[in-house]
Amino acid sequence: MNNPARILFCALAVGLALVLQTTVFPHLAWRGVGPGVVLLVVVAGGLARGAHFGLVLGFGAGLLVDLAPPSDHVAGRWALALMAVGYVAGRVRQDGPVGVPGGLAAVAACSFLGSSVFALSGLLLADRAASVPELLEVVLAGVVWDLVLAPFVIPVVTRVLARLEPEGAAVR
Structure with missing residues (x-):
């Protein structure tokens, strides 16, 4: 992750x-659940550059989400969740080129994973009092939101990352 243009682009994108x-998106939220735009940027980074890049990008992006107002949870939960998301997205990239169906499947899986890790870490830390069925509803609503927004975020981020360093687009 030592390319300055790539670092700058990722910082700006996140x-x-x-x-x-x-x-913006809290005003469009359904029952308090909106899309995870930062999660989508991490997925795109993992798909474009590989597991290690996705892991590092997920950690940095997750820390920013944890510390950004209105943060109402224990810091580190989103960092953990987005690290897992970036890693999984990068592993998908290692299996070969990802088309539109594969990209949407990766977004759905990563969104489910990230939201689930965040929700389960909240249960373990007793950060919020919510039942498992309520958490499942929130996770599924987040997956739907992320799938709706993915066609607008994933292609842009992956194209820019590919253009910034076209040789060896995925670090294995």
Whole structure:
């Protein structure tokens, strides 16, 4: 992750995604659940560059989500969840080129994984009092939101990352 242009782009993409996620999308949320725009940027980074890149990007992005207002949870939960998401997305990339159906499947799986890790870590830490059926409803609503927004985020981020360093687009 030593390419300065790639680092700058990822910082800008995560920053913009975080601003949209915390300011615009709460107004469009369904029962308090909106899309995970930052999660989508991490998925795109993992799909474009591989597991290690996705893991590092997920950690940094997750820390920003954890610390961004209005943060109402124990810090580190999103960092853990987005690390797992970035790693899994990067492993999908290692299996070969990902088309549209594969990309949407990866988004659905990563969204489910990230939201589940976040929700389960909250249960383990007694961070929030919510029942498992309520958490499942939130996770599934998040997956639907992420699938709706994915066609607008994933292609843009993956194309830019591929253009910034076209040789060896995935680090294994």
